[in-house]
Amino acid sequence: MPIYAYKCDACGHAKDVLQKMSDAPLTDCPACGAPKFNKQLTAPGFQLKGTGWYATDFKGGGAAAVPAAAGTAADAVATPASAAGGDTAAPAATASAAGCAASCACH
Known part of the structure; x- marks a missing residue:
């Protein structure tokens, strides 16, 4: 059962x-x-324990979890913008969008 926060x-x-x-x-x-007395909007809190995906894939920095082809594509997209002195946040957005098709819902 969920826990709800209320405030008067x-x-x-x-x-x-x-x-x-x-x-x-x-x-x-x-x-x-x-x-x-009204419900408040709160962020959910949870913790993953055990030998699941966190311990095996991301605990050591996640380098092994990223496929080599995806890392290469991100580097290729990030290199021109950073060499031109562009914003460092823009290459990350471009790199994530590079994996999407032109007809996806995020564009």
Whole structure:
């Protein structure tokens, strides 16, 4: 079951509540009783443990996880922009876009 963060707009009381996704949201503040108790938007938190993909593919820096052809294409795209004195963020965006087809949804 997910944990939802709630905060009262009237008194500022905040509380984390363990609820089913199908449960109706809470509306009444447990501290002041006002009907101003609203769900807050929060980032999910999780941790991967064990001998999964992190320990085998990315823990040592990820060099072994990148295929040689993909690294070469990224270097080829990044070299002209960096040699011309361009922004260092632009080659990364160009390199990621180089792997996409012209009809993809990201362009």
